[in-house]
Amino acid sequence: TRSFRVAVLHGDGIGPEVVDQAVRVLQMVSDGSPDFNLQLEPQLFGGAAIDATGEPLPASTLKACQQADAILMGSIGGPKWGVDAKVRPEPGLLTLRKTLGLYANIRPANFASEALLEYTPLRPDVARGVDMIVVRELIGGLYFGKRKEASAEPDIGTAWDTMIYSEDEIKRITRVAAQIALSANPPLEIHSIDKANVLACSRLWRKTVTETLQKEYPQLKFDHNLVDSAAMVMVANPNKLNGVILTENLFGDILSDQSSVIPGSLGLLPSASLAGAPSKPSPDFKPTLGLYEPIHGSAPDIAGKGIANPIGTILSTAMLLRYSLGLDKPAMLVENAVRKVLDLKSNGGFGLRTADLGGSATTEEVGDKIIQVL
Amino acid sequence: TRSFRVAVLHGDGIGPEVVDQAVRVLQMVSDGSPDFNLQLEPQLFGGAAIDATGEPLPASTLKACQQADAILMGSIGGPKWGVDAKVRPEPGLLTLRKTLGLYANIRPANFASEALLEYTPLRPDVARGVDMIVVRELIGGLYFGKRKEASAEPDIGTAWDTMIYSEDEIKRITRVAAQIALSANPPLEIHSIDKANVLACSRLWRKTVTETLQKEYPQLKFDHNLVDSAAMVMVANPNKLNGVILTENLFGDILSDQSSVIPGSLGLLPSASLAGAPSKPSPDFKPTLGLYEPIHGSAPDIAGKGIANPIGTILSTAMLLRYSLGLDKPAMLVENAVRKVLDLKSNGGFGLRTADLGGSATTEEVGDKIIQVL
Ligand SMILES: CC(C)[C@H](C(=O)O)[C@@H](O)C(=O)O
Ligand SMILES: CC(C)[C@H](C(=O)O)[C@@H](O)C(=O)O
Numbered sequence: 001t002r003s004f005r006v007a008v009l010h011g012d013g014i015g016p017e018v019v020d021q022a023v024r025v026l027q028m029v030s031d032g033s034p035d036f037n038l039q040l041e042p043q044l045f046g047g048a049a050i051d052a053t054g055e056p057l058p059a060s061t062l063k064a065c066q067q068a069d070a071i072l073m074g075s076i077g078g079p080k081w082g083v084d085a086k087v088r089p090e091p092g093l094l095t096l097r098k099t100l101g102l103y104a105n106i107r108p109a110n111f112a113s114e115a116l117l118e119y120t121p122l123r124p125d126v127a128r129g130v131d132m133i134v135v136r137e138l139i140g141g142l143y144f145g146k147r148k149e150a151s152a153e154p155d156i157g158t159a160w161d162t163m164i165y166s167e168d169e170i171k172r173i174t175r176v177a178a179q180i181a182l183s184a185n186p187p188l189e190i191h192s193i194d195k196a197n198v199l200a201c202s203r204l205w206r207k208t209v210t211e212t213l214q215k216e217y218p219q220l221k222f223d224h225n226l227v228d229s230a231a232m233v234m235v236a237n238p239n240k241l242n243g244v245i246l247t248e249n250l251f252g253d254i255l256s257d258q259s260s261v262i263p264g265s266l267g268l269l270p271s272a273s274l275a276g277a278p279s280k281p282s283p284d285f286k287p288t289l290g291l292y293e294p295i296h297g298s299a300p301d302i303a304g305k306g307i308a309n310p311i312g313t314i315l316s317t318a319m320l321l322r323y324s325l326g327l328d329k330p331a332m333l334v335e336n337a338v339r340k341v342l343d344l345k346s347n348g349g350f351g352l353r354t355a356d357l358g359g360s361a362t363t364e365e366v367g368d369k370i371i372q373v374l
Numbered sequence: 375t376r377s378f379r380v381a382v383l384h385g386d387g388i389g390p391e392v393v394d395q396a397v398r399v400l401q402m403v404s405d406g407s408p409d410f411n412l413q414l415e416p417q418l419f420g421g422a423a424i425d426a427t428g429e430p431l432p433a434s435t436l437k438a439c440q441q442a443d444a445i446l447m448g449s450i451g452g453p454k455w456g457v458d459a460k461v462r463p464e465p466g467l468l469t470l471r472k473t474l475g476l477y478a479n480i481r482p483a484n485f486a487s488e489a490l491l492e493y494t495p496l497r498p499d500v501a502r503g504v505d506m507i508v509v510r511e512l513i514g515g516l517y518f519g520k521r522k523e524a525s526a527e528p529d530i531g532t533a534w535d536t537m538i539y540s541e542d543e544i545k546r547i548t549r550v551a552a553q554i555a556l557s558a559n560p561p562l563e564i565h566s567i568d569k570a571n572v573l574a575c576s577r578l579w580r581k582t583v584t585e586t587l588q589k590e591y592p593q594l595k596f597d598h599n600l601v602d603s604a605a606m607v608m609v610a611n612p613n614k615l616n617g618v619i620l621t622e623n624l625f626g627d628i629l630s631d632q633s634s635v636i637p638g639s640l641g642l643l644p645s646a647s648l649a650g651a652p653s654k655p656s657p658d659f660k661p662t663l664g665l666y667e668p669i670h671g672s673a674p675d676i677a678g679k680g681i682a683n684p685i686g687t688i689l690s691t692a693m694l695l696r697y698s699l700g701l702d703k704p705a706m707l708v709e710n711a712v713r714k715v716l717d718l719k720s721n722g723g724f725g726l727r728t729a730d731l732g733g734s735a736t737t738e739e740v741g742d743k744i745i746q747v748l
Contacts, residue, residue, distance in 0.1 A: 083570060083580070083598070090571045121500045121610050142537065143572055150541065150578035159578040160538040163516065167524065167531040195624070196457060197464045198517055204524040204533040206457070224457070228631040235609055236495050236635040250569070254628060257602040261610040 002036045004325050007068040009045035009061070012081075012089070013298030014308035015074025021310035021367030022072060022317045028371050029321065029330045036327065041068070045096075046076030046089040047298075056092025065100060065291075070324035072317060073293040078300040098139050102273040102291055103169070104176040105136040105252065106319070109259035112268045112311070113342040115349070119264030119357060122238070130238045132259050133188070134245045135177040136252025138273055140169045141201070143249045165201045165248065170208040176274070177246040178217040189243035190222035193230045193251050205248060227251045231258060238262050260295045267309030267356045268342075269295040270316035272323055287326035292316040302355075306362045309354040311338055314370060337373040341366065376410045378699050381442040383419035383435070386455075386463070387672030388682035389448025395684035395741030396446060396691045402745050403695065403704045410701065415442070419470075420450030420463040421672075430466025439474060444698035445665040446691065449672040472513050476647040476665055477543070478550040479510040479626065480693070483633035486642045486685070487716040489723070493638030493731060496612070504612045506633050507562070508619045509551040510626025512647055514543045515575070517623045539575045539622065544582040550648070551620040552591040563617035564596035567604045567625050579622060601625045605632060612636050634669045641683030641730045642716075643669040644690035646697055661700035666690040676729075680736045683728040685712055688744060711747040715740065 008023060010016040023040055030038035043061040050056050056076070065071050076089040096102075110131040111117060120127040145162030174192075181188040192209045194202035206224050213222050225233070227247075233240050234255065247255060260269050276288030294312030302308055315338060322331035343349025352369050353359025361369075382397060384390040397414055404412035417435040424430050430450070439445050450463040470476075484505040485491060494501040519536030548566075555562040566583045568576035580598055587596050599607070601621075607614050608629065621629060634643050650662030668686030676682055689712060696705035717723025726743050727733025735743075 088571070094572070121496055123495060123497055126495045145534065147574040149574045150581075157541040158538065159574040160519065160536050161573045161575050162534050162536055164532065164534040195627075197462070198468070199535045200521040200523045200533040201535050207524075228627045231605065231628045231632040232635050235632060236638075236640075251628075253569075253602045254605045254625075258605040258609060258632070261606050264610075266610075 001034065003039060004036060004069040005039045005041060005067065006320070007064045007071045008040050008042045009071060009073040010042065010048065011045070011074025011076045011298060012047040012078045013075065013300040013303040015076065015298050017303070017306060017308050017363050018294065018310040018313040019072065019074040021363060022313040024367055024371060025314050025334060025374070026072070026317050028374055029334065032374070033330065036325070045073070046092060047078055047081045049092070050081055050087050050089065055087065056089045057095055062096065062099060065096065068289070069287070070289065070320045071291040072320060073291055074313065075293060075296065075298040077298050094143065096291070097273060098144060100289060100291070101139065101275045103137060103139045104173055104274040105138040105256070105271065106180065106274065107134045107136065107256045107260065107269065107271045107295060108132070109134065109262055109269060111263050112265065112315070113339055113349075115342065115344045115347060115351070116263065116265050116268070116357065120262060121264055122235070122262060127238065127262060127264070129242070130262055131242050132238065132245055133180060133243070134247070134252055134256040134259055135173065135180060136256055137169065137173040137248045140165055141249035163199065163201050163250070165204055167204065167208050170205055171212050174209050174212040174246065175216070177244045178213060178220055181220050181244045182217070187220055190220060191230070191241050191243060191245050192222060192224050193227050193245060193247035193255065194224065195227050196224070197226060201248070209246065227255070230255060234258055234262065265357060266296045266312070267294070267354065268311045268315065270312055270319050271295050272316070272319040274323055287324050290320065290324040292320040306364060307355050308363050309356050310363050310366055311342070314338060314367075333374060337370045340373050341369045375408065377413060378410060378443040379413045379415060379441065380694070381438045381445045382414050382416045383445060383447040384416065384422065385419070385448025385450045385672060386421040386452045387449065387674045387677040389450065389672050391677070391680060391682050391737050392668065392684040392687040393446065393448040395737060396687040398741055398745060399688050399708060399748070400446070400691050402748055403708065406748070407704065410699070419447070420466060421452055421455045423466070424455055424461050424463065429461065430463045431469055436470065436473060439470065442663070443661070444663065444694045446694060447665055447667040448687065449667060449670065451672050452674040468517065470665070471647060472518060474663060474665070475513065475649045477511060477513045478547055478648040479512040479630070479645065480554065480648065481508045481510065481630045481634065481643065481645045481669060482506070483508065483636055483643060485637050486639065486689070487713055487723070489716065489718045489721060489725070490637065490639050490642070490731065494636060495638055496609070496636060501612065501636060501638070503616070504636055505616050506612065506619055507554060507617070508621070508626060508630040508633055509547065509554060510630055511543065511547040511622045513623075514539055515623035537573065537575050537624070539578055541578065541582050544579055545586050548583050548586040548620065549590070551618045552587060552594055555594055555618045556591070561594055564594060565604070565615050565617060565619050566596060566598050567601050567619060567621040567629065568598065569601050570598070571600060575622070583620065601629070604629060608632055608636065639731060640670045640686070641668070641728065642685045642689065644686055644693050645669050646690070646693040648697055661698050664694065664698040666694040680738060681729050682737050683730050684737050684741055685716070688712060688741075707748060711744045714747050715743045
């Protein structure tokens, strides 16, 4: 029996509530299989860690994450540790990403179930069929370049940040996008996003993406899009961006948040941040260390009420099983269970929904039902 | 009789077609008034200037723009001067903005007529009532900071760009936003956008905006929003961003393009890029040099067919009259004429529409009708 270690960072706000359900799902998957065994190890992180230890990323948490095969996380932050707080959760997350080398952030935006089309803010005919995966470079660019705060000498009153990219950083994220594109049949199209009419980084980006894809993945179709135009198309005609959206850190931050509301069911969307490029097309992705979390935030306004949607976190465990543990079959079982619970009765499902999708099911009831189906 | 000089840059693609109609409108306004006189002076710019002179911004054009009271422009660029072209139109535009000090880019996104609600890609109930004005800082930030191309020594294979802002640059654009907010009754709310949880520039931005508004405009309501969250809210619940959206150059590029498709009638939207902060609330804006253009691009695919929508450019002349010439009444007349031409017959209008809005009117017919109403 293979044994895997999964560090569990419960997060703040609704984090602990939704992560608890995801942990139950992982435990169920583990208990039900003779082939592998998951060790789930809770660790302090984010606001909860600030309250307990004074810092968002205690050394013991970092170490446990480094030694783990995968990390499951609930969103962090909340008004208690707001913009004016001395110690904030975000730097903990950035340090975790950088230290673990989690350079590939993967965020699908699609309809977990056709029955949910009614929740998109777009006209159904505009949104129908949307199926985008954002692949965002996560540890380069403006986030990690040199910067100067305005209050520091010698130029009081002037602040700056540096967007910086090397060819190698662009190459490796391009390969992740390519391998994800190849994991579908037929392969997905790649839409690379930049601002090459203004930025030097973007010109290097465009050139490196073109060269890498032409040389290493000649079978893939790709195009280049300016970030402003992409933000426009994503609302006006999102189906044009179906496939893999490949972009750098800051543009990916903006576009992945934007894309996540197109299907209208933010609470359903998972994400993965990976350390290694998968070496081959799925289902043979080479397992790599990864951090998995829902796309939604910590939603302090509904925390403690037991009504948050746990599905984004549960689908994150499916990504965890697939990308970090190489367990493609259990991953698919979890995804199918989720679909069945969401689908309307007329489609053979249970139509069980939390409040964000107009239903009245509790967080726990959704967890119960998914486990029952599993 | 006061005399004003207006430089006219026809642009590329559909540019000349839509600018021609706007020029007719300005000529009509000028001819119809005993109080002022407009001198319209065509100048070479953009792709057309590259073809004629080898450069996008000939010295004679720059000089004419510097001496003018206002500039009317059609969008520039097209496949002929694409990413791989040696000489491209965009640097001409950036130089023009910087040299003339056009630091305040103003882009309204609203419904020129309620009758057009059917064209938004959003659900009508989500889009109804949207009324945003993006105020974008236009000559700072990543666009104009120091940069290094990847091919240059000493670090072959690494490129960087610098986002840089001074307190003064942030203050002056904040004042423009504030004065636009005050020009409405009741005053508009200001939504400042940044990425203060990561960027030093954004922390200076947030601090300076807060201080400037609290001290100089205590009557105004404002809030701060992270750019990723704003991109999300703009799709999911755009009415939450009604009012003035105040932001730096790159975020403004992305968000203003995104906002422009929310009303679903990109062809109707005007924009202004101003050199001086208006010193008082409208209708007493102090006139200042400005460049006016529609938000849409040069649309090479429909160029030469005479079917482009001229209204974005015609409404740009209304902004020109108001912000650069201080002629508020003629500006309102132009806006009212446009509304009448667009409104359905049942609303007392003409319901005249070009192809982008499902109609069959030509560019010229729309121009004719607006002039007739004027
Ligand atoms: C919390 C913040 C630093 C982070 C980011 O900007 O990367 C978040 O917005 C995200 O997208 O995961
Ligand atoms: C052409 C380009 C340089 C320009 C910009 O990015 O500012 C355009 O996108 C705009 O918004 O006016």
